Amino acid sequence: MVTELDITRREAIDAYHVIGEAPAPDLQGIVRLAATVCGVDTAVINIIDDRSQHQIAAVGFEPAVCSREDSMCAAVIARPGRVIVPDARLDERFAHNPFVTGEIAHVRFYASSPLVTPAGVAIGTLCVFNDSVGDLDESAREALDLLAHQVVDLLELRRISRALSESNDQLSRFAGQISHDLRNPLTALTGFLELAIDSPDMDNAPEAARVLARAESAADRMNAMISDILAYARIGGASPQRARVDLGAVMHAVVEDLDASISASGADIRQDIEVEPAGDPTLLRAVLQNVVANAVKFTAAAGKVPQVRVEAHAVHGGWRITVDDNGPGVPPADRERVFALMERGDSEAEGLGIGLSTCRRVIQAHGGRIGLDDSPLGGTRVWILLPDPAATAA
Structure with missing residues (x-):
């Protein structure tokens, strides 16, 4: 019968x-080190689910799979803790086990430390054993526990790395879809603007022509930004450009692009x-x-x-930007x-709410930090710290 604990262990x-x-x-x-520290020839990392014991790394023999009923470690995993058995023939938990009786092996000395996930789920053991009677001194026992913790740390690191990779893949697909959705109306808008600017009527309406030229310029900037941000997302945000950024010119372009909302709100x-500062001009502008x-x-x-x-302004080792x-x-x-x-902070305001998440991703890719604080104007202060690569290298 599969228990709730078995299901939880299997999921882990x-x-x-x-x-x-x-x-x-x-x-x-790790298993080689465990065998050396404990003075034995054989060591193994066992992962135990509701049916089987899976040996995922071993020294002294080839890793394999056996039934849970035959596993020595399965007999102790229900109560996770270090186990030291000088002679398995004299321990009622193991005396009739096929790894002890000779049906599979002739284990005498056995020691194990549990593999416990950060959520507290025991998923297996780091096990050392030998075909002769033996024991471990206190330093070797502590080392076995420490190495078991290292096994779990490595498994966690691999899990997190895999999750980050999947997250980057999802971001890339999301960015690709968003760029496609944005480019369709943008292409149509640019076409209409070009038709309007080339119209003979514009010769008699210089102010309208100027406004349309500004709109076309904004459309071109938006198209370039979509391309650059999509490229950034596709590489996982790992390597932004590094160049001196004319932040004053960047802010001028920002104000130009936000002209409609700035004018409407006063x-x-x-x-x-x-x-x-040093950074990627397109991404910092975004x-x-x-x-x-x-x-x-x-x-x-x-x-x-x-x-x-x-x-x-410049600060020690970089630059500080506040809005x-x-x-x-x-x-x-x-x-x-x-x-x-x-x-997003205000559920009534328009917008997808993905902006600050993307901003943090960009700033962290630059090696910097971003956060929120109280503003002397009474509202919010967004602060950004960017490192100076030259200062870091020095």
Whole structure:
């Protein structure tokens, strides 16, 4: 009968993707070390589900699979803890086990330490044994426990790495779909703008022609941004460009692109930028555009005329950028949550809520940090710290 604990254990084992895989070199290294420290010829990492014992790494013999009923480690996993048995023939738990009686092997000395996941689920053991009677001193016993912990740490690292890889794949697919959805109307918009600009009527309407030219320029910038951000997402956000960024020019482009919402809200956007940080110009512009757009949007939604101040100054080892607003602010308890994918501070405001999550991803790819604080203007301060690669190298 399969118990609830068996199901929980099986789910925990499935998350590690170790069953049926070739022995990993790092796990093989641990079993070799365990055998050496404990002074035996054989050591093994056993993963035990509701049916079988899977030897995923071993020294002294070839790893294999046996039934749970034949497993010595399965007899002790129900009560996880270190087990030391000098002579298995004299222990009632093992005296009739086929690994002891000679049906499969002639185990005499047996010792094991449980593999317990961070959630507290015992999924197997790190086991050492020999065909002669033996024992472990206290230092060897502690080493066996420590190595069992290392096995779980390695399994966790592999699980997390796999999850991150899957997350990057999902982000790439998401970015590809979003870019496709954005490019369709953008292509149509650019076509209409070109037709309007080339129209003979524009010769008699210079102001309209100027506005249309600005709109076409904004469309071109948006197309370039979509391409760059898609490329960034496809490589997992691991390697942004590094160049000196004219942050003043970037902010000018941001204000141009946000002209409609700035004009509609009467927002007052001011900047005090004294530096040219190192980074990816397109990605940093996307971050600033997102943050400034949020400041305008959420402040206007609160019934206020938005005031936004963007400052950038040198600090020790890099640069600090701040964007302040006079909006409703974000409570301290929510300041980390709003960086989660699909979260936003005000459920009534428009938008997908993916902006700050993407901003953090971009800043972390630059080796920096981003967070929220109280603003001297009364609303939210978004702060960004970017490292200077030259200072780090020095």
